[in-house]
Amino acid sequence: MNTADIQDLCGAHLINTYGVRKMAITRGKGAMVWDAEGRQYLDFFAGIAVTALGHCHPAVTEAITRQAETLVHVSNLYYTEPQARLAKLLAEHTFAPRWFFANCGATANEAALKLARRYWAQKGPARPGIVAALQSFHGRTFGALTVTGQPRFHEGFEPLLPGVSYVPYNDAGALEQAVTPDVGAVILEPIQGEGGVRLPDAGYLRRAREICQARDALLILDEVQTGMGRTGTLWAYEQEDVTPDIITTAKALGNGAPIGAVGCTEEVAAGFTVGSHATTFGGNPLSAAAALATLTEVVKPGFLEKAAAVGAYFVDRLETLARSRRQIKEIRARGLLIGLELDGPAASVVDAMRERGVLCGSAGPRVLRFAPPLIISEEDAGCAADALDSVLGEM
Ligand SMILES: Cc1ncc(COP(=O)(O)O)c(C=O)c1O
Known part of the structure; x- marks a missing residue:
């Protein structure tokens, strides 16, 4: 089924608590997911802070x-x-x-x-x-x-x-x-x-x-x-x-x-x-x-230390970004739970990030939230930071 078919079925038969969703996800591996049309996304929301080990570990x-x-x-x-x-x-x-x-x-x-x-x-x-x-x-x-x-x-x-x-x-x-x-x-x-x-x-x-x-x-x-x-x-x-x-x-x-x-x-x-x-x-x-x-x-030795290190790297990249992108008012982060207070609606940034192949979420109207799998690499973090840079640059 493609996204439109799935959307039609859900629209017809689900109690409407989640509204119209923009995509249907069919597959995941590590920090990546694929939609029903086969497009690949970097998942920096992990099912709302769930898939800590990545998809299908x-x-x-x-x-x-x-x-x-x-x-x-x-x-x-x-x-x-x-x-x-x-x-x-x-x-x-x-x-x-x-x-x-x-x-x-x-x-x-x-x-x-x-x-x-x-x-x-x-x-x-x-x-x-x-x-x-x-x-x-x-x-x-x-x-x-x-x-x-x-x-x-x-x-x-x-x-x-x-x-x-x-x-x-x-x-x-x-x-x-x-x-x-x-x-x-x-x-x-x-x-x-x-x-x-x-x-x-x-x-x-x-x-x-x-x-x-x-x-x-x-x-x-x-x-x-x-x-x-x-x-x-x-x-x-x-x-x-x-x-x-x-x-x-x-x-x-x-x-x-x-x-x-x-x-x-x-x-x-x-x-x-x-x-x-x-x-x-x-x-x-x-x-x-x-x-x-x-x-x-x-709890395996080194796992959490590695996650904390990649979290620090990602936050560092976001802080560098915040110096040039005035839409970022504040970064609040610990480990890989990261919130960016924006000067406007977070939802439009979430949408634009998805268009660029990165999934993230919000936490209230003006807070962009990243909660990626703990297994992400510095390269993944760099990709997400670059995507945010270009999204904010275009806004
Ligand atoms: C701190 C906290 N407690 C409880 C919940 C509820 O969890 P669930 O959606 O699994 O019922 C959430 C969900 O976001 C949460 O963030």
Whole structure:
């Protein structure tokens, strides 16, 4: 099928949540994808920060293929080896000895919020209040949507989850005031991704940790976008000298296989007891095998250092560009999560980049976002920077 045929079918039969999409992608390899007409693109968005190892990475493909031939699904009524091994590997590479597997970022956050509430309900007295940040993004299910501090996503869905209050991101004073005795948890992104690639000031997360500690509230860090090496270390919290009580991850965890996960301390894990939370698919053998293969690659010696180095090279190229292209107002970056604040709409730059064979995205109306696979080369980074140079030069 060509793009127009696929577009017609989708237009006729999909509920229209994504609008008209400009292209149909049929194939991917490494940092490249091909559309239905066979045109090649450099993928610098990676399915919104998902395909960290690039498309169809051999280790992940092999793991999925082997698992698909062995056992695709059995539900969580039974143990499976891929899930057991994945939980162990995550435990070895985080502060969190205990894990629950979900299907995506939103359902991981949903589980985290439920876990926090139930922890306090069990321990007593109940502390149902949750503090979230303005401009945050945590997903589209009701709980995750409620803690997403952007009213535009709430429109038409009220009433939302009760007990949630919002504070400006990066404002420790406001957080201190908001964490009252009925607040059981604070949920934050280490960097606000969808909210515009907003990095907090040095020390903000550390201060948030101290406030939670002093007020006895749980700190949930949503590493759905920042985790799995995206910011140069496996988890962004490592760079902040902060240990949360609960962490969520998804996106790159399965390199494209749908999976999310919540990790926590032993003490917090006791908040969930048999029957208090469950999912049919979460952590099923196919997704768990993909995630196990992905994480195994990401933690190999040198992998993250190489990704951080190519990230530094790319940002350096973009900074050089920003000196001559006045449309770039600011560059906010850590590792390979990069936002460029522009002086006009980012959407038109995204379109023009695609015309030049480079896929990127936006994060709000004026922020151009790059979240390429972590395996890109300096040559790939150079191509993307050159494309942006000529796009901005023509605008
Ligand atoms: C920080 C963060 N949390 C949660 C989500 C939701 O993840 P999903 O779309 O897999 O539900 C996203 C998605 O962009 C995200 O960036």
